[in-house]
Amino acid sequence: MDRNQQYERVFNHIDENGDKKISAPELQKCVALIGGELTVQEAEAAVESVDSDGDGMLSLEEFVRLVEGGGHEEKMNELKEVFKLYEMEGRGCITPKSLKRMLSKIGESKSVDECKLMIQNYDLNGDGVLQFDEFIVMMS
Structure with a gap:
């Protein structure tokens, strides 16, 4: 998308x-x-x-x-707010399950495996989840 x-x-x-x-x-x-x-x-x-x-x-x-x-600081604050919506589990990262839940809330149905693949594309350190810095790369 x-x-x-x-x-x-x-x-x-x-x-x-x-x-x-x-x-x-x-x-x-x-x-x-x-x-x-x-x-x-x-x-x-x-x-x-x-x-x-x-x-x-x-x-x-x-x-x-x-x-x-918006300015850079404003965009960063917006990205932080959006990141919080996706991370949901309080772990400070976006997991395949939290990504699946958020996508379903906005009307896009994906399996956990599809979400794993989406995350894998931007998972710079290979830990299977998206940290905020990786999320920024994904959103830019």
Whole structure:
């Protein structure tokens, strides 16, 4: 799956009402789901910062600009939050089982063996799991 497909999958997950637009409240709820805090005003400001058509909502293209437009520190914080979603077992790494669980939550069904193969592609130290630094390589 390429980066655009990943963005589209995340976008569709956030777009609760399926209108192909993300509202500030939908963005705020999504950030809360990954353990962050975003006030209504901050969510509105984030949407406004990339809203090129002035409709007060994020299209897929605007969402991608918002995600990619952050600074390095902001991206690292986002990656840390996403990593926490995938690791789930409190071990500080992504295991094949935790990857399988998270993928199923976003509607992608994979076997544990398929997840092992996915991890193997980015497992730089060969321990069978993804550490945060390996996860960064996978996401870039």
